Amino acid sequence: MKRLPVQKRTLALLAVLVPLLVLFVYVALRSGPLAPVPVTVATAQRRSLAPGLFGIGTVAARYTYKIGPTAAGRLQRLDVHVGDRVRAGQLLGAMDAVDLEARMRAQDAALNRAAAQQREAAARAEYARVQARRYQQLHAAGAASEETLVTRRQELQIAEAGLQAARQELSRLRAEREALTEQQRELQLVAPVEGLVVARNVDPGTTVVAGQAVVELLDPKSLWLDVRFDQSGAQGLAADLPARITLRSRDKTVLTGRVLRIEPLADDITEEILAKVIFTPPPPALPPIGELAEVTVNLPRLPPGVVIPNAALQRLDGQTGVWRVTDDDLRFTPVKPGPADLEGQVLVREGLAEGDRIVVYSARALTPRSSIRVVERIAGVAP
Secondary structure, eight states, rough: OOOOSOHHHHHHHHHHHHHHHHHHHHHHHHTTTOEEEEEEEEEEEEEEOOOEEEEEEEEESOOOOOOOSOOOOOEEEEEETTTOETTTOOOEEEEOOOHHHHHHOOOOHHHHHHHHHHHHHHHHHHHHHHHHHHHHHHHTOOOSHHHHHHHHHHHHHHHHHHHHHHHHHHHHHHHHHHHHEEEEEEEHEESSSSSEEEOOHHHTTTOOOOOSSEEEEEOOGEEEEEEEEEGGTTOOOOOOOOOOOOEEGGGTOOOOEEEOOOOOOOTTTTTTTEEEEEEEESSSSSTTTTTTEEEEEOOOOOOOEEEEEEGEEEEEEEEEEEEEEETEEEEEOOOOEEEOOOOSSEEEEEEEOTTOOOEEEEEOOOOTOOOEEEOOOTTTTTO
16 A cells, blocks of 8 residues: 655644644634724714813902002001901901001191191281271372382282292191091001901011002902813803803702803913803802812704714824724715714714714724724723
């Protein structure tokens, strides 16, 4: 019997290698880099969308008041502490008057002296006026010379000038007295409005300069939120739209609010629009200034259009688009997205039609040459 050209050792080696090669190809096609990529797909639908905006805001006060002296001095007393509520006109503290009262007494004495000088000048002027009138009559009767009449008239002019100077001096001293009275009034630190004390910057006995804030107040009714919204989805954001506010310290309590205004200046670095949102009504418990809050604004409902899941949008070669599935073909299709709602749906203005199937989630990044396998859910990727 003729022997086979292949030896038994070679046959045994092939018997081992061939199954391994088949197993390798199988693994490569099923779970390796050549395996189809598991994806979840969705169908573009035509329906109306109620877009919403989500932003992060900071609690701030619209009106704050920094109260301090108008002249340098020493703080004599301060009667309020942080957290106190004060009413309009309430005396909060006072500055040390130092020598102000002595200066006011000296000013009063100067006023009395000036008033006496004015009375003396008035008497002199009245006497000169009588003399001038008398010598006018005597001159008319030929009993007084022209030179004497001129002298009396000159004395009258000098007396009237002295009276005018005395009046001016009295007015000057009165103005200085009023200035001292105003300065005395400015020594008192008075609350301009009803508010809450949020800062006590200086303690009694400390010397402060003019304009330095001794105590700071804010109006609790003027609280608002400085909110930032992404520019790309802020179409339709306008004043008077209702808002829902969730403070970080009260995550289970939703407060109501309203967009007060859109700031004319946006943040060009973060590409965000800034807006002011007020509480309607004000919260019963005042939140801390600077606390973060989550703000949701519901925009007006849009006319029906093509809507897809927001997660389907991808960026490829600088273009925004989706992976569209046609039979077994996978193709990247650029689209023009519009507003999105808070449920993860986005309006597509151009690029898709109703009924188009698109990839929502994929286990790996897709390429035009990728093969896909549609699944219901991708563990760790799809929600």
